[in-house]
Amino acid sequence: MKAKEKPNRPGSKRRAVAGSASWLALVAATSLGIPHAETVRAEIKLPPEALESGGRYRLIVQSYDALGRASIIPAGRPRASTQRTITSADLVDGVRIDLIELGDESTSASERRVIAWVEPGEADLEFDARRAKPMPGSFFGVAPSANETSESVEIVLDRRMRAV
Numbered sequence: 001m002k003a004k005e006k007p008n009r010p011g012s013k014r015r016a017v018a019g020s021a022s023w024l025a026l027v028a029a030t031s032l033g034i035p036h037a038e039t040v041r042a043e044i045k046l047p048p049e050a051l052e053s054g055g056r057y058r059l060i061v062q063s064y065d066a067l068g069r070a071s072i073i074p075a076g077r078p079r080a081s082t083q084r085t086i087t088s089a090d091l092v093d094g095v096r097i098d099l100i101e102l103g104d105e106s107t108s109a110s111e112r113r114v115i116a117w118v119e120p121g122e123a124d125l126e127f128d129a130r131r132a133k134p135m136p137g138s139f140f141g142v143a144p145s146a147n148e149t150s151e152s153v154e155i156v157l158d159r160r161m162r163a164v
Contacts, residue, residue, distance in 0.1 A: 040080065040099045040145055041152035044116045046091035050139055050157070051118075059086050060129045061097050061116040061155075063145055079103050079112065083129035085122040096152065101145075112145035116155045136163040 042061055051057070062078040080099035099114070117140035126132070134140055139157040 034102050035104050036102070038101045040101055040114060042097050042099060042114050042116065042143075042155055043094050043152050044091065044097065044118075044141070044155045044157065045094045046088070046118065046139060046157040048088075048092045051088040051091070054088055055120065056122050057086050057088065057091070057118045058121045058123050059084050059091070059095060059097075059116065059118050060132045060134075061099060061114065062129070062132070063099050063101055063112060063114045065103075066111045066113065078130060081128050081130045081132070083123045083126075083132065086118070091118065091157070113142055114145050114153050114155060115140060115142045116157060117141075117161070118157055134161045136161050 040063055044059060044061065060081070060083045062081040064076070064078050079101040082097060082099060084095070084097065086095055101112075117134040117138045119135050119138040123129075138161045140159050140161060141155040141157045143153045143155045145153060
């Protein structure tokens with residue numbers, strides 16, 4: 001008597017990711033149990049007159065499900081984050097960064113936001129800057145994560161953090 005064969009049915013995590021052509025999404029779902037992974041491309045610029053010195057700066061970029069009105073940076077954990085040491089010339093030309101968002105799709109892409117800021121200094125030992133918050137005097141900008149008209153999100157650092 002032959003053993004009854006069970007149809008090969010992938011788990012719900014795999015099914016949700018199959019429509020996405022991203023290898024990262026497949027790895028995240030199968031290895032880490034994360035149902036959603038997406039790359040968000042951001043281009044960050046700063047007006048040339050904004051920075052006074054030609055030193056080195058720390059650029060931090062984070063994405064969130066939504067930004068609350070009470071604070072520029074929500075208290076929750078960002079979906080993605082990174083930091084990089086840059087110069088003022090880099091910012092004037094525009095710095096391109098890829099953020100890899102991990103999480104679920106409970107928040108629609110139109111509600112998600114990307115925030116970037118620059119402060120004096122260099123990138124520190126916290127590789128991904130997940131816990132970083134802007135210092136008073138930092139230049140920052142915010143943009144929607146989803147952009148229907150182009151491949152990348154453009155963020156202009158045209159605001160300055162106030163001292164608290």
